[in-house]
Amino acid sequence: MSEPTSALPTSHVSGRATARFSDDLPSEWPEEVATYHGRPVVKEPEWTWEVPWYLFFGGIAGSASVIAAARAVTGDERAARRARRLAAAAAALCPPLLIADLGRPKRFLHMLRVLKPSSAMSVGSWTLAAFTGASSAALAAGEADALRRVRPLTDAGAAALGLAMSTYTGVLVADSAIPVWHHARRELPALFAAGATGGAAGLLQVAHPAPETRRLVLGAAAVELAVERRMTRHLGVLGEVYEQGDTGAWSKAAKACTAVGAALSVLPSRWSQRAGGALIAAGGLCQRWAVYRAGFASAADPRHVVVPQRQRLSGGRSRARTDASSATSNGETP
Numbered sequence: 001m002s003e004p005t006s007a008l009p010t011s012h013v014s015g016r017a018t019a020r021f022s023d024d025l026p027s028e029w030p031e032e033v034a035t036y037h038g039r040p041v042v043k044e045p046e047w048t049w050e051v052p053w054y055l056f057f058g059g060i061a062g063s064a065s066v067i068a069a070a071r072a073v074t075g076d077e078r079a080a081r082r083a084r085r086l087a088a089a090a091a092a093l094c095p096p097l098l099i100a101d102l103g104r105p106k107r108f109l110h111m112l113r114v115l116k117p118s119s120a121m122s123v124g125s126w127t128l129a130a131f132t133g134a135s136s137a138a139l140a141a142g143e144a145d146a147l148r149r150v151r152p153l154t155d156a157g158a159a160a161l162g163l164a165m166s167t168y169t170g171v172l173v174a175d176s177a178i179p180v181w182h183h184a185r186r187e188l189p190a191l192f193a194a195g196a197t198g199g200a201a202g203l204l205q206v207a208h209p210a211p212e213t214r215r216l217v218l219g220a221a222a223v224e225l226a227v228e229r230r231m232t233r234h235l236g237v238l239g240e241v242y243e244q245g246d247t248g249a250w251s252k253a254a255k256a257c258t259a260v261g262a263a264l265s266v267l268p269s270r271w272s273q274r275a276g277g278a279l280i281a282a283g284g285l286c287q288r289w290a291v292y293r294a295g296f297a298s299a300a301d302p303r304h305v306v307v308p309q310r311q312r313l314s315g316g317r318s319r320a321r322t323d324a325s326s327a328t329s330n331g332e333t334p
Helices: 050-073 077-102 105-111 120-143 145-174 188-207 211-243 245-266 270-300 303-329
Strands: 010-013 016-019
Touching (some): 050 120, 050 145, 050 188, 077 105, 077 120, 077 188, 120 145, 145 188, 188 211, 188 245, 188 270, 245 270
């Protein structure tokens, strides 16, 4: 997974360049948008098909660790054990997926040579490495009675890193020049966290339906649908990619799976709840694919860069005129 390009329009604050777009995007495209022969302005992502699977399993692993720690605190050791196993299994899939995207194992090891707090990719690589070890330690302590005294410590460590694991991928995706990702920088971490929680709880519900798991499934599903709706509204015209092409198909599948899965989870039948849990998890996977494919559609459309940039410049000129007018009315020299 190569680090996203950061060639965004910048404003210089205190000598530091910070990427930003205007948050006030129009709900409809302007009648005329001047582009250079319709050619893309930013490069499309270099990420391959392994990335959405990595985003999915990484979130599942992180949230399952948090659930395991919570179940252990409440005394439900059997549920905690199932969650630890899920976390360790999902975490074990993440390094191979990431290495497959990078092409060579050495590239992943190179990212661990130096920790760069300013790089989401660097922080994420270290988080993945630390979490994989922590989830394995939590699993070992949970399975071996001789290590039961250290279970609270291993569970706490895995849960703390699990929180980062289930949200950092949203930050990583948003730290990009791709407009539809960058503009959703506030919503993507929450969307990924809700999807990860629902997916982990859903898979645990497939294994063993329980009232506590069902409540978590329903809560996560409600939050995921609400955040997704807020994200598409906030994106304005950029959000149309979630309604068109294969991105639209993935997005619709995600919402359908989540909604139907929540409805089935409410039913008293254990088999209905199992089916509902599976659909909730499938909805989280489809959501990752929708976000992934949206990046390609956004990069291919030059309007996604031109319109927000002009909106930003227009807003800056408007504020400058307002400030100048205010200064003049107060008898000051603009």
